Amino acid sequence: MSGEKKTWMRQPIIVVLGHVDHGKTTLLDKIRGTAVARKEPGEITQHVGASVVPASVLKKLAEPLRKYFPKLVIEIPGLLFIDTPGHELFSNLRKRGGSVADMAILVVDIIEGFQPQTVEAINILKEKKVPFVVAANKIDRIEGWKPHADTPFLESIRDQSPRTLSLLEEKIYGLVGKLYEHGFEAERFDRVRDFRRTVAIVPISAKTGEGIPELLALIAGLSQQFMKKRLVTSEEPAKGVVLEVKEEPGLGTTIDVIIYDGVLRRNDVFVVAGRNGPIVTRVRSLLMPRPLQDMRMHEGRFINVDLVTAATGVKVAAPGLEDALAGSPFYVVPSDDKVEEYKRITQEEVSQIRFRAESDGVVLKADTLGTLEALIEAMRRENIPVKLADVGHVTRNDVIEASVVKKSKPEYGVILSFNVKVLPEAEELIAKEGIPVFKHNVIYQLLEEYFKWYREFKEQEK
Numbered sequence: 399m400s401g402e403k404k405t406w407m408r409q410p411i412i413v414v415l416g417h418v419d420h421g422k423t424t425l426l427d428k429i430r431g432t433a434v435a436r437k438e439p440g441e442i443t444q445h446v447g448a449s450v451v452p453a454s455v456l457k458k459l460a461e462p463l464r465k466y467f468p469k470l471v472i473e474i475p476g477l478l479f480i481d482t483p484g485h486e487l488f489s490n491l492r493k494r495g496g497s498v499a500d501m502a503i504l505v506v507d508i509i510e511g512f513q514p515q516t517v518e519a520i521n522i523l524k525e526k527k528v529p530f531v532v533a534a535n536k537i538d539r540i541e542g543w544k545p546h547a548d549t550p551f552l553e554s555i556r557d558q559s560p561r562t563l564s565l566l567e568e569k570i571y572g573l574v575g576k577l578y579e580h581g582f583e584a585e586r587f588d589r590v591r592d593f594r595r596t597v598a599i600v601p602i603s604a605k606t607g608e609g610i611p612e613l614l615a616l617i618a619g620l621s622q623q624f625m626k627k628r629l630v631t632s633e634e635p636a637k638g639v640v641l642e643v644k645e646e647p648g649l650g651t652t653i654d655v656i657i658y659d660g661v662l663r664r665n666d667v668f669v670v671a672g673r674n675g676p677i678v679t680r681v682r683s684l685l686m687p688r689p690l691q692d693m694r695m696h697e698g699r700f701i702n703v704d705l706v707t708a709a710t711g712v713k714v715a716a717p718g719l720e721d722a723l724a725g726s727p728f729y730v731v732p733s734d735d736k737v738e739e740y741k742r743i744t745q746e747e748v749s750q751i752r753f754r755a756e757s758d759g760v761v762l763k764a765d766t767l768g769t770l771e772a773l774i775e776a777m778r779r780e781n782i783p784v785k786l787a788d789v790g791h792v793t794r795n796d797v798i799e800a801s802v803v804k805k806s807k808p809e810y811g812v813i814l815s816f817n818v819k820v821l822p823e824a825e826e827l828i829a830k831e832g833i834p835v836f837k838h839n840v841i842y843q844l845l846e847e848y849f850k851w852y853r854e855f856k857e858q859e860k
């Protein structure tokens with residue numbers, strides 16, 4: 399034996415973002431449907447919190463595109479799609495200095511064009527340095543569009559009327575212009591010369607399925623070409639991120655983890671961030687969704703597995719996860735003498751997000767580390783200082799912090815609360831001190847409300 403570690407290329411992790419109603423869920427459903435319908439027998443496409451389009455399916459989809467893209471050869475084992483679209487879940491895919499997501503699809507309704515959450519998604523992707531392609535969705539709604547579900551897009555456009563085609567072009571140029579305003583060069587995918595510099599726009603219909611093979615082939619091609627290093631993984635102890643913390647009947651509190659590097663085994667010791675500091679525990683069971691065809695024959699939604707390799711979405715059951723935080727890093731500890739080191743690394747990472755600063759600023763409370771970090775970053779973008787940022791419900795102490803700030807800097811003497819409750823003990827003091835509390839479970843709306851109030855406050859001051 400050479401003693402060298404075995405390495406392999408893992409699936410890229412893909413997320414779908416975009417404005418509400420622009421078709422994110424429909425697109426993910428269509429992609430999942432395609433993956434299930436065209437997979438080989440025995441291929442597993444369903445993970446926990448994610449779905450895989452296996453290489454076999456990508457190859458079938460890419461075949462009719464070969465005459466347009468002769469160099470397209472699928473080398474990756476598949477694409478792992480995070481099942482839940484949108485910013486809130488994306489923010490939990492956090493990793494120090496970036497995101498666990500390798501690439502994003504920004505869905506834009508081609509008729510409606512850019513909307514507030516489109517812009518927010520672009521800002522977040524920029525900040526996290528996640529490359530993306532634009533799916534210009536709902537092309538079937540362009541006036542006069544003749545749908546061609548199983549025809550390559552470049553053939554289907556030959557069959558459209560000149561008027562319909564010019565409407566399509568007009569809409570695409572609208573998107574190109576908007577992307578330019580946000581600092582990106584963009585082009586329709588078949589006209590891109592340098593994919594490193596230009597964002598590709600793929601016209602699709604999540605309803606009819608048109609353009610989806612092109613979209614998937616493009617993502618596969620780009621990730622193979624530009625992310626080779628990032629996608630290489632080996633038999634290292636697993637690294638991941640906690641997507642969600644969930645109570646499961648018969649299993650207690652479990653965590654849904656996206657493993658982006660290495661191998662995770664039953665009995666591995668791991669560290670995650672908890673409400674009261676790092677949690678060290680041991681994997682009791684690893685659970686994957688039971689394949690649909692087995693559902694009728696067996697009890698339960700999950701099957702036990704001995705190990706998983708990156709990239710995977712897996713449910714981890716272990717003792718002591720009650721206080722685990724979504725958005726936390728997940729590290730397998732390679733050996734007993736490394737426990738303290740891994741606890742420290744985890745703690746350091748979390749203390750960048752949960753903190754109390756000395757200077758005047760707003761109070762931020764959120765349900766997960768990911769959403770809290772997203773709020774902090776939004777405040778930084780607008781140059782608004784943060785006094786206190788923490789996970790959990792709004793307490794009396796948070797109100798005290800805000801009321802101290804209010805005395806010298808009333809524009810910052812506020813509380814922003816994302817997806818958490820205001821405790822009764824806090825309510826009374828809020829009323830007494832007159833502290834504005836902004837509450838919402840959509841990040842951009844929460845921010846909008848505060849920024850609107852802030853601008854009005856500044857106007858009145860003049």
Ligand code: GDP
Nearest residue numbers: 417418419420421422423424535536603604605
């Ligand atoms: P999300 O909020 O971004 O997840 O959007 P949904 O996937 O829920 O889609 C919002 C609405 O748009 C639904 O009524 C969908 O059926 C519809 N929709 C999504 N994609 C398409 C499309 O390609 N064409 C048309 N005509 N409707 C679509």
